[in-house]
Every structure is written in C-alpha cells, then in structure tokens.
Amino acid sequence: MKKDIGSLAYLFLMAFLYHISIFAHTKSSVLSIGSNIHLINGDTNYLACFSVEIETISNNNFAPPAVPTGRYDRYYCLNDVAVPLTATGSNLRWYTAATGGVPNAVAPTPSTANKGTTFYYVTQTVGGEESNRGLITVNVDKQFNLFCAGVTTSSVSFDFANVGQSRFDYSYAIDGGLPVLGSQTSPSSFTVSGLSEGQTVELTVTAVGAPTCVLNPTLVASCKTKCTVVTVPNFIAIAPICSGSIAPILGPISPNSISGTWSPAIVSSTATGNYLFTPNSVLFPCATTQTLTVTVIPLLAPVFATVPSSVCQNAAAPILPTSSTNTTPITGTWTPATVNTTVLGPANYVFTPNAGQCVSSPTTTVSITVNQNIVPNFTAVPAICSGAPLSGLPTTSTNGITGIWSPSLNNTATTTYTFRPTAGQCATTTTMTITVTPNGTPTFTAIPSICTGTALSPLPTTSNNGYKGVWSPALDNTNTTTYTFTPNAGQCAAKVTLTITVNQLRIPNFSSVPTSVCENSIAPTLSLRSSNTPAVTGTWTPATVNTAVVGTADYIFTPDSGQCAESLTISISVNPSNTLVDFSWTVTEAFSENQVITVAATGAGDFLYRLDDGPFQQSPVFEYVSPGYHLITVQDVTGCSVSITRSDILVIGYPKFFTPNNDGYNDYWNVFTLVDKLGSKIQIFDRYGKLLKEISPNSSGWNGTYNGRPLPATDYWFVVDYPEDGVIKKFRSHFSLKR
Structure with a gap:
C-alpha cells in the first residue's frame, strides 16, 4: 500500500512538472521549485529529493522568427511591366515603411511610371510571433556608376552600382602595365592591394546583362595610392614675351631634379598659353604636376587719342x-x-x-x-515791333559753321547777339543786331455815357494820332462795354481799350403821391422830384389832382431829358365822402353756446368792422363773443366817412368755473351780465338737486359754501330767471368749482 502511494506521488510530481514546463514556454515568468518529498513510513526507495528550477524566456528576450528569405531587389526600365514582389516565409505581411503602417497580405506590384528607388518591407508570422521587416528595393531607370571609393599607401578601392546585371566583368592595369582580367557576381566593389606609394590603378567594369535603359554599362575609373611625401617640381616662372619673338625652351628636368614631359612641348610665340609638366610616373610616382603660364604680348601700334588731326x-x-x-x-x-x-x-x-x-x-x-579761320555768315533779321514774335536764330551759318547765340532773344528791346562757333571748327565769333521799334499808343476821343437804347455811332478806325485798325466786339447800346482797338499789322502800335458806359433807365418813384383821395378833400401835391436817390425831375400831366369828381384819373410824369429815366403813370381814385350813416346790430339769445354779434351798416360803400380794441375786419359778424358789454366800431374802407362806435352791446352768459380760494380773483360765482335786468334771480343746486344758494345778479355772488362750510370741488347746477324782450325766461346749466 505504501509503495502504491509513493508511485502515485511520483506520477503526480512528473505531471506537475510537465505542465509547468508547458506553462514556462507560454508565459513570461521564472519558476523555482525546491521540494523534498518523503514517502510514507520513510521508505528511502521512494525518497525523491527534487530541486527544480525552471526559467521561462520573457517575450522581450524571446527570439522572433527569421526574416522571410527569397527577397531580392528589382530593377526596371521606365514603364516596364512589373510583377508582384515575392519572398519565402509563412503568413507574409507587406509594408511600405520600415516601421509602423498598416500591413497588407497581398504582395504589392511596383510602379514603373517614374524614375527613382522605392522601398518595400516584408515579415512572416510563426506561432503568433511576427518577424522583423526585410527590405526589398525596387529601382526604376537606375544608371551604372563607378568611382574611386578609397585609397591607402598600398591599396585602392572602387565602388560601383548594382543595376540588375547578371555579373560584373572587369580588367585593371597598374601604372599602364598589362591588364588583369576577371569576373564576379558580387559584391559591387573591387580592391587592388600590394601597391607602392603613388601607383595608379585604372579599372574597367562592365555590368553584364544590365537592363537596356542602362546607358553606359561599361565604365572606367582610376585610383592612385597615397604618398607619404609629395614632391612638387619648382620650375621658375617665364617672363612675358613679345609676339613673334624667340620662344623660350621648356627643360625636361626641374631645378629640384624631377624629370618629366611638357604638354604642349614647345612654347608658342604668338599666343598666351598654359604648359603642363608631368613628372615621370615610374621614377617620381609621388611628384605632382606643375603648370607654367607664358604670356605673349601682342605687338601694338601707338594710339594718341588726345592728339588732334x-x-x-x-x-x-x-x-x-x-x-x-x-x-x-x-x-x-x-x-x-x-x-x-x-x-x-x-x-x-x-x-x-x-x-x-x-x-x-x-x-x-x-x-x-x-x-585757316572762317568768319560765319548769317542773313540779317529785319527790325520788329516791340512784342512781336522772334524766331530762333539759326545755329548753322550760311557757310556751314555751327554754334550758339547769346544772350537769349528779347523782343522788347534792340539787342546785339553774339555767335560763338562750336569747338573744333576754325571759325571766329560774329555778331548780329536786331532792332526792336517801340510800340506807339493810339489815342481816341472818349465817348460820353448814354442811356439804354440810345443810338451809338460807329467807332473811328483811325486814331487821333494816325494809327489804323479795327474794334471789337460789336457795339452794344444796352450794356456798358469795353472795346479793344487792334492796330493793323506793320504799324508798331499797341492795343488800346475804350469803355462806353450805358446807363440803365430808372423808374421814378413817388412815395408821397396817394393812389386814392376822398371826394372834395385837399388835393395832394404832385412833386416834380421823385423819391429816388438821386431824384428824377420832370413834369406832370395834368399838373394837379382834381378831387371834385368821383372816379379814377391818370396822371403822367415825364422826366426831364438827360436823366435816363422812364415816364411814369399813376392812377388816383377819388372816393365819395360821408357814405356811412349809422349801423344796427343783433345778438344771439342769452346763454347761447356760440354768442354771435351781427352788425348791419346803413349807407352806400364798403365798410370795416371792429369788436372792442380788436383789428378791423371786412365781415360784419363776430362769433364766440365773451359775455358782457362790448364796443362795435364801423368805418368806411376808404376813410372818407366818419367812423361810428356803439358801446352798449350786451352779450349775456355765465362763468364756466370759479376758484373760491380767497386770493381776490374769481372768488365768487354770479351771472354778472344780468345786473341791469331787473327781476332776475339765480338758484344754485348740487348734483342731487339740493338748493344750496339763491342769489341776485347785482349781489357779490356765491362763495362756494353751504351753511358756512366750503363745498368740494365739482360741478354745480343753476337755474336763472331773467326778462328778455318783455318775457321772463328760464335758463338751466352747470359750472365748476375748482380749488
């Protein structure tokens, strides 16, 4: 059982480490694992002691994929048919800039429409990583060149252009020796080593298989190795020589013992030139050339520009x-x-x-x-009248001498002019006198002033002192005019002027003579001197004014002769006297809105009417007359009747307002125009019909109080009983109380 558990632990550890390894290849991290694993019951057979450290490569240090291969530069002639660019790699991306820009998965096809070089870039992407950009150069109409790229004391280097050739064929010779031939596909450069100081290498390169637009596929260039010490020939400069003289000889060895050759080898004695000395390249590889200039002075004929012929x-x-x-x-x-x-x-x-x-x-x-000196001849200029135009004197004499005259021409005084010949002519000065005759002044008898329209006799065409000529402008008997007398040509006389004054006719003015008089009045005096300044004198027809006959009569004033005045007719009317007999009048009813006085005059004639102290008027009607007694005056328009005045003309009315403020003006209200109408009474009411006061026209009136108390400012009504034409009448209206 223990052994199985130990096996399982071992397997788990291996799987764990395997996944870490995978993780390490995909993540940027460093993993260190230190582990002592003791199996159950301390079984040393299954004791595994591990000390594991796994390093992963960060993205920053991880090597990108290689740049795509199979790239090569393209060479085209203008307007060649181009093909898309190619490269070998995975997931190619194409760019038109070394950095940045938007990639294109489609390979570009270059344009050949313009000369020049265009750069394209391509990358490949492997495992999600993009490579660096690889350059492809496209050249349109690129030309072949060859030049010396660098020299040392023992080697020379040449550089030349790639133009789309298949190979370069070359040959070179050292100091003109036997050529060395060869061929190469690259690079586009060539170096010759193992040379001595000052040795020259001439290289010929042919770009084999270059496009047809390469104009010179074969070029030649030379390079010379450096010299540690450069020797300069020291030939002495040659002094200028005269054209056609014996030419100097150019020596083959310089004073500092450098031998060589001259080009040209012989000095010309007819033309200035430069002569180049080239040292012997074998004996003196590190010696420079020297140039001597030989100046040939052309033979001159002396010229003396300042010596006259x-x-x-x-x-x-x-x-x-x-x-x-x-x-x-x-x-x-x-x-x-x-x-x-x-x-x-x-x-x-x-x-x-x-x-x-x-x-x-x-x-x-x-x-x-x-x-020999010549005297200039000129045609004499005849005498002129003062002010007459003078033509310029000729600047060439009749015998061909040119020159100038002085002083300037003067057409107002006799002057002697001197002719001075232009320099360079054998001629003497000469003089000419031009006589200027002073102009006489024609005299004429003055013409007295005339009146407008008076006949003028023609002006005399011969002056009192005998000069003949013409006058301008034409005679004018309506305006004062100045006339100019122009003498006939050839008389040496000045123009003169004559002014004829034309007086305009005046109209007599008689401010003291009336245009109308009254019948049988004292006759006005007809003055024999007008009111003008100065006065116009004359006579009247008839001589006196008749005031006994009514009507209009004309009186004619005839000016005395020599005054430039017109006759005058004055019409004087004789108006009838005492035609106004009397007048009557009518007045509209008392208290009328428009009080009108109409006057009726008795008698024949035209009359004027006046109300009180107002102006006279032709109308006998006066409207909007104020209440009270008035004066009416009637008079004859001509003033030939005694005026009549009436002062007892009464217009009955009432005040429209009063101001009871105790200032002494308009403090009481009353119908004062009824003061002479016995039996008249006045009752005052408020707006509600309440009787406030009953007064008589001959009393002081109402002071605006009721039971001793002031009433407010407003309208109040009144009723007046008054006799008119024997009948008692009533009138109702209202007035305003203002405070």
Whole structure:
C-alpha cells in the first residue's frame, strides 16, 4: 500500500512538472521549485529529493522568427511591366515603411511610371510571433556608376552600382602595365592591394546583362595610392614675351631634379598659353604636376587719342604726349617735339617708342593740319515791333559753321547777339543786331455815357494820332462795354481799350403821391422830384389832382431829358365822402353756446368792422363773443366817412368755473351780465338737486359754501330767471368749482 502511494506521488510530481514546463514556454515568468518529498513510513526507495528550477524566456528576450528569405531587389526600365514582389516565409505581411503602417497580405506590384528607388518591407508570422521587416528595393531607370571609393599607401578601392546585371566583368592595369582580367557576381566593389606609394590603378567594369535603359554599362575609373611625401617640381616662372619673338625652351628636368614631359612641348610665340609638366610616373610616382603660364604680348601700334588731326591757325598748340593712350601705354619721344600752329597746311610729327616695348613699328607718324579761320555768315533779321514774335536764330551759318547765340532773344528791346562757333571748327565769333521799334499808343476821343437804347455811332478806325485798325466786339447800346482797338499789322502800335458806359433807365418813384383821395378833400401835391436817390425831375400831366369828381384819373410824369429815366403813370381814385350813416346790430339769445354779434351798416360803400380794441375786419359778424358789454366800431374802407362806435352791446352768459380760494380773483360765482335786468334771480343746486344758494345778479355772488362750510370741488347746477324782450325766461346749466 505504501509503495502504491509513493508511485502515485511520483506520477503526480512528473505531471506537475510537465505542465509547468508547458506553462514556462507560454508565459513570461521564472519558476523555482525546491521540494523534498518523503514517502510514507520513510521508505528511502521512494525518497525523491527534487530541486527544480525552471526559467521561462520573457517575450522581450524571446527570439522572433527569421526574416522571410527569397527577397531580392528589382530593377526596371521606365514603364516596364512589373510583377508582384515575392519572398519565402509563412503568413507574409507587406509594408511600405520600415516601421509602423498598416500591413497588407497581398504582395504589392511596383510602379514603373517614374524614375527613382522605392522601398518595400516584408515579415512572416510563426506561432503568433511576427518577424522583423526585410527590405526589398525596387529601382526604376537606375544608371551604372563607378568611382574611386578609397585609397591607402598600398591599396585602392572602387565602388560601383548594382543595376540588375547578371555579373560584373572587369580588367585593371597598374601604372599602364598589362591588364588583369576577371569576373564576379558580387559584391559591387573591387580592391587592388600590394601597391607602392603613388601607383595608379585604372579599372574597367562592365555590368553584364544590365537592363537596356542602362546607358553606359561599361565604365572606367582610376585610383592612385597615397604618398607619404609629395614632391612638387619648382620650375621658375617665364617672363612675358613679345609676339613673334624667340620662344623660350621648356627643360625636361626641374631645378629640384624631377624629370618629366611638357604638354604642349614647345612654347608658342604668338599666343598666351598654359604648359603642363608631368613628372615621370615610374621614377617620381609621388611628384605632382606643375603648370607654367607664358604670356605673349601682342605687338601694338601707338594710339594718341588726345592728339588732334587738325588745328586752327594761331590756336594754342596741342601737347604731344610721351605716353600713348593704349590700354598698356607705349612711351617714347617726338620729332619735332612741339606743334607749330602758325603755318597753314599739314605737318608730320614722328613718335619713336622707347626700347623694350612690344610695338608693331619702330616709329609712328602723326599728321596735323593747320586750318585757316572762317568768319560765319548769317542773313540779317529785319527790325520788329516791340512784342512781336522772334524766331530762333539759326545755329548753322550760311557757310556751314555751327554754334550758339547769346544772350537769349528779347523782343522788347534792340539787342546785339553774339555767335560763338562750336569747338573744333576754325571759325571766329560774329555778331548780329536786331532792332526792336517801340510800340506807339493810339489815342481816341472818349465817348460820353448814354442811356439804354440810345443810338451809338460807329467807332473811328483811325486814331487821333494816325494809327489804323479795327474794334471789337460789336457795339452794344444796352450794356456798358469795353472795346479793344487792334492796330493793323506793320504799324508798331499797341492795343488800346475804350469803355462806353450805358446807363440803365430808372423808374421814378413817388412815395408821397396817394393812389386814392376822398371826394372834395385837399388835393395832394404832385412833386416834380421823385423819391429816388438821386431824384428824377420832370413834369406832370395834368399838373394837379382834381378831387371834385368821383372816379379814377391818370396822371403822367415825364422826366426831364438827360436823366435816363422812364415816364411814369399813376392812377388816383377819388372816393365819395360821408357814405356811412349809422349801423344796427343783433345778438344771439342769452346763454347761447356760440354768442354771435351781427352788425348791419346803413349807407352806400364798403365798410370795416371792429369788436372792442380788436383789428378791423371786412365781415360784419363776430362769433364766440365773451359775455358782457362790448364796443362795435364801423368805418368806411376808404376813410372818407366818419367812423361810428356803439358801446352798449350786451352779450349775456355765465362763468364756466370759479376758484373760491380767497386770493381776490374769481372768488365768487354770479351771472354778472344780468345786473341791469331787473327781476332776475339765480338758484344754485348740487348734483342731487339740493338748493344750496339763491342769489341776485347785482349781489357779490356765491362763495362756494353751504351753511358756512366750503363745498368740494365739482360741478354745480343753476337755474336763472331773467326778462328778455318783455318775457321772463328760464335758463338751466352747470359750472365748476375748482380749488
């Protein structure tokens, strides 16, 4: 029994450890188990002592699957038909970036529409773990290149591009020796070792099987090993030489004993050039080249830009310069040394260059001609009138001399002008005088002022002092105008003006002459001087006003001559006198809402009516007249009748309110207009009909109290009995008490 139990324990332990092992392969953890197991009854045959430590690999340290294999770069020409990318692996995922991005399970097909390089990436997934990304490069229209990648003192390295070739064929030669041939599929680089300092290797590489768009599948490049010490040839610079002179010889060995060759080998004596010395590469592999420049100066003919070809007789002699005006001046001497300007005609002057200068001729001859001076001729300008336009004087004389005149032209005064020839011409100055005749002033007799419409005689076309001409504008006898006299051409006379004043006709004004008078009144005086300033004098027809005849008569004022005034007619009406005899009136019934007074005048004519001190009006009706006695005045419209006034016109009414506040104004209410109507009485009631007070029109009235107590502000009613036209009448209404 004990033994069975021990076996079972052993089996349990093995199963436990097995599951831990599985767990350890799937979890990130470290498990250590230390265990001493004692079987029942201490059976040492079944004693198992275990010390188990299981380490699991964390995800961070767990090696990912390998990158997919079978990748290779692609090379296409522009617009080639591309095929999908391929790789070998499980559950491939494709990317377009080295990190990040969204994977695609479908292999991409590259585009060949544009030149350049595109990068693609692929992974595989094994057991749920994704590998690192593998790079695939797609090149479109990539070109082959070859270059020296690096040098040492004993080796040179070349690098060249992969362009989709099947292999590289190469050949190289050291310092021009026999070529060494070979071929390789990779890498795209090549190194030659075991060289000496300064040795040159020339490598030729052909990319065999490159796409057709690779323009140069075969390229050549050279590399030279480094030199620890570089020697420089030290040929001395060659001085410039004249064109056509004996050229110097280029030596094959430099002063510091470096031998070599020159290119070109012979110095040209006609053109400036550079000459390259190349050391012997076998004897002097670490010597550099040297370049000498030999300047060839062209032969020059002396140029003397400042020496004139001609001079004027007796002019200041030009200086013969001892240096030419060439870019590189040529120095020398002249024979003769100075120019003689006194003798007419040409003369030769010989220039001899100093030695050592690159000149085309041993001497140069300059001819200088001495010319005779000419007097410029001009056509005389005739005399002008002051202010007349002057044309510019000619700048070229009639015998071909050019120049300028001074001073500026003056058309107001006689002036002498001087002509100065332009420099470089053998000519003298000359003068010309232009006579300017002063303008005379035409004189005319002044024209006296006229009245509007008065006839004007034509203005004279010959002045008092004999100048002839024309006037403008045309004569105008209605407005004051200034006229301009323009003399005829050729008379040297100035324009003059003449103003003719035209006085406008005035209308006489007689403010003291009335337009109407009363019959048989004193006749107004017809003044012989108007009210204007200044006054217009004249006579009247008829001379006096007749007031005895009723009606209208015209009186004509005729101005005296020479005053520029119009005649005037005044109509004077003679109105009949004393046509107003009397007037009567009527008044609407007492206490009417609109009290109206209507007046009826007796007599023929038109009348004006006035109420109290108001204005006169043409209507004989006065409306909304206030209660009480009033004055009515009637007068003749023409004022030719005595006015009549009546003062006993009574309008009966009552106050609409009163204010019993003991201020002395409107403290009592009464119908005062009935004061002269004997038998009149007034009763006052409240709104409920209660009798409050009975008063008489000739009493002081009601003070707004009842039994000595003030009544409230409100409306109160009244009944009045009064006689009118012999009949006792009653009138009822109401008024307001205001406090």
